Amino acid sequence: MPERTMGGKARTSKAGKQLFAEKLRWQVLPWREIEELAAVFDFGARKRGEHGAHSWERMGDVRDEYAAKILRHFTEWRLGRGVDPESGRSHLYHLASDALILAALDRVYGLPGNRPGQNNPRKTPPA
Numbered sequence: 001m002p003e004r005t006m007g008g009k010a011r012t013s014k015a016g017k018q019l020f021a022e023k024l025r026w027q028v029l030p031w032r033e034i035e036e037l038a039a040v041f042d043f044g045a046r047k048r049g050e051h052g053a054h055s056w057e058r059m060g061d062v063r064d065e066y067a068a069k070i071l072r073h074f075t076e077w078r079l080g081r082g083v084d085p086e087s088g089r090s091h092l093y094h095l096a097s098d099a100l101i102l103a104a105l106d107r108v109y110g111l112p113g114n115r116p117g118q119n120n121p122r123k124t125p126p127a
Contacts, residue, residue: 033096036089040097043087056101061109066102070095 045052056062073084073095084094 033093036093037097037100040087040089040093043089044097056105061105063102063105063109066098066105069098070102073098 045055048055051058056066073091076082076084077091077095082090082092084091087094
């Protein structure tokens with residue numbers, strides 16, 4: 001399946017055939033939930049101070065930590081504790097924000113099964 005492009009520019013094959021020209025349909029996103037995710041990201045950035053925004057990008061391979069955070073927030077939600085006491089936001093929005101960070105880290109470091117060794121020290125992102 002051809003990749004979608006954010007700007008809607010068509011990709012072409014070597015034969016010059018247009019593969020995909022449709023723009024992404026951003027209107028299908030649940031905007032209230034996107035706003036809640038932004039609030040959770042903002043809370044985390046403020047919590048970490050001056051350099052808090054995108055601090056997860058500078059922490060190396062912390063996928064295991066984010067997987068644990070996802071499980072913790074899911075467990076809290078399943079046990080009926082719907083709101084994170086520190087932020088006042090739903091555990092589900094924390095779970096979703098952590099899942100987005102985990103996906104971004106996975107893009108940088110590859111799938112967990114591709115890691116050389118089980119107990120790697122944290123490594124820095126490739127240049």
